[in-house]
Amino acid sequence: MDWLLKDWFSHYNYWIAIFLMMIGFYTVISRGNMVKQIVGLNIFQTSVFILYISLGNVAGGSAPIVREGITLFSNPLPHVLILTAIVVGVATSALGLALIVRIKEAYGTIEEDEIREVDRMRESVEIHIEDALQDKTLHEDTPR
Amino acid sequence: MIMDNLIALLVIIPLLAAPLCLLLPARWSWLLTTAVSWLVFGLTILMLYQVDSQGILSYHLGGWEPPWGIEYRVDALNALVALIVAGIGAVVIPYARLSVRAEVAADNSAGFYAAYLLALTGLLGITLTGDVFNLFVFLEISSLSSYILISQHRERRALVAAYQYLVMGTIGATFLLIGIGLLYGMTGTLNMADLAERLQEVEQTRTVYTGFAFIVVGASIKLALFPLHWWMPNAYTYAPSVVSAFLAATATKVAVYVLLRFLFTVFGVEFSFRSEFFQSALIFLSVAAVLVGSALAIVQINVKRLLAYSSVAQIGYMILGLALLNLLGLTAATLHLFNHALMKGALFLALGCIALRMGATEISQLRGMGKRMPITMAAFVIGGLSLIGVPGTAGFISKWYLALAAFERGWWPLILVIVVGSLLAVVYIWRVVEVAYFQESEDQSRCEAPLSMLIPTAVLALANIYFGLDTRLPLYLADSAAQLLLGSAP
Structure with a gap:
C-alpha cells in the first residue's frame, strides 16, 4: 500500500491535470455540437493551466510575497505565464463562440453533421442545375 | 536608434498599426497596411545585411539580460524565414485592395487589414524570438488572427472552415504549451539557448521525452504534416484569395521553422534523433504526405483545394529533407521553405485573379482562360512548372x-518518391492547363485582371524563374542555416 501512496498519489495534482486533459480532449473529438466542442477545448486548456500552476508549487513554501520571515516561497513565474495563457484561452473561446454565432445565422444549426448535410445538399443541387444547363445548351447546339 | 532596435521594431510596428487600422477611416486602412508591410520588408532586408555582417544578432527586450528577460535572437x-x-x-498587400473588396463584406475591410497586420506581427514574432513561451504567445496571435482572416470570405463555408481550423490550431498550440511547461519544469528556463544547455543534464528523464513528444505533435498539427x-x-479553399496566398506561403513555413x-x-540533433524510430517515422510520414497529398490533389474539382493538397505534399518534401539529417537535406528543406513560398504565392494569387473575374475557382470555370486571361494563366503555368520542379524554375533547385x-545517404527509394511526386504534380497541373488552354468557352472576350492584382502575381511568378536561375541568395542563406542547425557553423 505504501508504494501506491508514495509513487502514485503523492503526485495527485498531475493525475487531476491529466484526467481533465483527457475529458476535454475527448469532448472535442467526440461531440458534434460546436458549443460543446468549445467547452471541451476550454477544459483541455484549463488542465494545462493547472499543470503549470502546480509545477510552480514548492512543497511547504508560502505565497511569493516579499515579507519578513518568508524564505521559502513558490515559484511565481509559472503563474505569470499562465496569466498570459488564460488571456489567450479567453480570446480563443470568444472567437470560437463568435464564429459559432455566425455559423448559426448562416446555416441555422451548430451540429457539424447537419452542416455537412446542408452543404452536400446544396452542392448536389448546383450540380443538377449545371447538368441541366449543359443538356439544354447541347440540345440547342444540335441542328434540328 | 533604428538600427539598435531593429529587431523589436519588426514586431512592434505592425502590432501598433493594427489598432490604428480600426481607428482610421476605412479607406485609409489599406494604405496604412501597405505602408507598414513595405516598411517591415525594408527593415527585414536591413536585418538580413546585419546578420550577414555580424553573425548572430541578439536583442534584449526592455534591457533585461537573458535568460531572465525575453531575448530576440536572429541567425541565418x-x-x-522573416524574409x-x-x-x-x-x-x-497591393493585390489585396481589389480582391478584398470583391470577397469581403465592405464594412469588415478595416477589421480585415487589422487582422492581417496582427497575423504579420505573430508570424514575424515567432521567427525572431529566442524565448519558447514568447513563441507560444506569438503563435496564438498569428493563429487567432488567421482564423479571423479565413472567416472573412462572403461564402458561409469559410465560417465552418475557420472554426475547424480554430479547434485544430488550439489543440496544436496547447500541445506545444504542455511541452514547454514540462521543459520549464525540468530546467527552470524558457530561453532557447539556455534550455539547450540545461537540457543536456536532464535529458534522460521521462518528463523531457514527454515534452519532446508534445512539442513535435503540436508543431506537426500547425504545419499540417500528414495525417494531421x-x-x-478547407481553410485554404474557403478563405479569401489573398489570405490563401498569404497563409499558404507563410504560416506553414513558420510552423516548419x-x-x-x-x-x-x-x-x-543528438537528443532528437537518438532513436532511429523517430527518424524513420518522420521519413515514413513525409513520404506518405508526398504521395497521398499529390494523389488527392489530382482528384479535386476546386483548384484552390487542389493547391491545398499539393501543399500537403510539398510540406512532405520539407520534412523529408529535415529527416535526412545531413547538410544537403537541411539545405534542401530550408531552400524549399523559400521556393515553396514563391510558387504557392504565385499560384494562389493567379487563382485570386480568376476568382475575381469568374466568381469561383472550380476547374470547369477555367475553360478558355488561356485566351481570356493570358497573363494570369501564364503566371499560373510558371508557378505550376516550379511546383513540378522543371529545370530553370525555383522548384527544381x-x-x-x-x-x-x-x-548521399544512399537511400534510393526516396529519390524514386521525389520523382513520382513530381510526376503526380505534372498530372494535377496539367488538368488545369488542359482546361484553360485547350477547351473553348462560349465567351471569348478578354477579361484580364486589373493591374494592381496582375503585377504582384507576375512579380511572384517571375521570382520563381529568377531564383531558379540565380540561386545565390536563397542557397547562401539556406546553406548557412543548415550549417547552424547541424552545429558545424563557424
Missing part, C-alpha cells in the same frame, strides 16, 4: 538538393 535561419514572411506580405493535415484544405528550431536548437541528399 530566422533571417531567411519570406515580410516579402510575401509586401507583395500580397485535414484542417488545411518552429519544428526545426525545437528539434535542432533546443533539443539538439530544392528538389535537386533533396535528391542529392537522399543520394
Whole structure:
C-alpha cells in the first residue's frame, strides 16, 4: 500500500491535470455540437493551466510575497505565464463562440453533421442545375 | 536608434498599426497596411545585411539580460524565414485592395487589414524570438488572427472552415504549451539557448521525452504534416484569395521553422534523433504526405483545394529533407521553405485573379482562360512548372538538393518518391492547363485582371524563374542555416 501512496498519489495534482486533459480532449473529438466542442477545448486548456500552476508549487513554501520571515516561497513565474495563457484561452473561446454565432445565422444549426448535410445538399443541387444547363445548351447546339 | 532596435521594431510596428487600422477611416486602412508591410520588408532586408555582417544578432527586450528577460535572437535561419514572411506580405498587400473588396463584406475591410497586420506581427514574432513561451504567445496571435482572416470570405463555408481550423490550431498550440511547461519544469528556463544547455543534464528523464513528444505533435498539427493535415484544405479553399496566398506561403513555413528550431536548437540533433524510430517515422510520414497529398490533389474539382493538397505534399518534401539529417537535406528543406513560398504565392494569387473575374475557382470555370486571361494563366503555368520542379524554375533547385541528399545517404527509394511526386504534380497541373488552354468557352472576350492584382502575381511568378536561375541568395542563406542547425557553423 505504501508504494501506491508514495509513487502514485503523492503526485495527485498531475493525475487531476491529466484526467481533465483527457475529458476535454475527448469532448472535442467526440461531440458534434460546436458549443460543446468549445467547452471541451476550454477544459483541455484549463488542465494545462493547472499543470503549470502546480509545477510552480514548492512543497511547504508560502505565497511569493516579499515579507519578513518568508524564505521559502513558490515559484511565481509559472503563474505569470499562465496569466498570459488564460488571456489567450479567453480570446480563443470568444472567437470560437463568435464564429459559432455566425455559423448559426448562416446555416441555422451548430451540429457539424447537419452542416455537412446542408452543404452536400446544396452542392448536389448546383450540380443538377449545371447538368441541366449543359443538356439544354447541347440540345440547342444540335441542328434540328 | 533604428538600427539598435531593429529587431523589436519588426514586431512592434505592425502590432501598433493594427489598432490604428480600426481607428482610421476605412479607406485609409489599406494604405496604412501597405505602408507598414513595405516598411517591415525594408527593415527585414536591413536585418538580413546585419546578420550577414555580424553573425548572430541578439536583442534584449526592455534591457533585461537573458535568460531572465525575453531575448530576440536572429541567425541565418530566422533571417531567411522573416524574409519570406515580410516579402510575401509586401507583395500580397497591393493585390489585396481589389480582391478584398470583391470577397469581403465592405464594412469588415478595416477589421480585415487589422487582422492581417496582427497575423504579420505573430508570424514575424515567432521567427525572431529566442524565448519558447514568447513563441507560444506569438503563435496564438498569428493563429487567432488567421482564423479571423479565413472567416472573412462572403461564402458561409469559410465560417465552418475557420472554426475547424480554430479547434485544430488550439489543440496544436496547447500541445506545444504542455511541452514547454514540462521543459520549464525540468530546467527552470524558457530561453532557447539556455534550455539547450540545461537540457543536456536532464535529458534522460521521462518528463523531457514527454515534452519532446508534445512539442513535435503540436508543431506537426500547425504545419499540417500528414495525417494531421485535414484542417488545411478547407481553410485554404474557403478563405479569401489573398489570405490563401498569404497563409499558404507563410504560416506553414513558420510552423516548419518552429519544428526545426525545437528539434535542432533546443533539443539538439543528438537528443532528437537518438532513436532511429523517430527518424524513420518522420521519413515514413513525409513520404506518405508526398504521395497521398499529390494523389488527392489530382482528384479535386476546386483548384484552390487542389493547391491545398499539393501543399500537403510539398510540406512532405520539407520534412523529408529535415529527416535526412545531413547538410544537403537541411539545405534542401530550408531552400524549399523559400521556393515553396514563391510558387504557392504565385499560384494562389493567379487563382485570386480568376476568382475575381469568374466568381469561383472550380476547374470547369477555367475553360478558355488561356485566351481570356493570358497573363494570369501564364503566371499560373510558371508557378505550376516550379511546383513540378522543371529545370530553370525555383522548384527544381530544392528538389535537386533533396535528391542529392537522399543520394548521399544512399537511400534510393526516396529519390524514386521525389520523382513520382513530381510526376503526380505534372498530372494535377496539367488538368488545369488542359482546361484553360485547350477547351473553348462560349465567351471569348478578354477579361484580364486589373493591374494592381496582375503585377504582384507576375512579380511572384517571375521570382520563381529568377531564383531558379540565380540561386545565390536563397542557397547562401539556406546553406548557412543548415550549417547552424547541424552545429558545424563557424
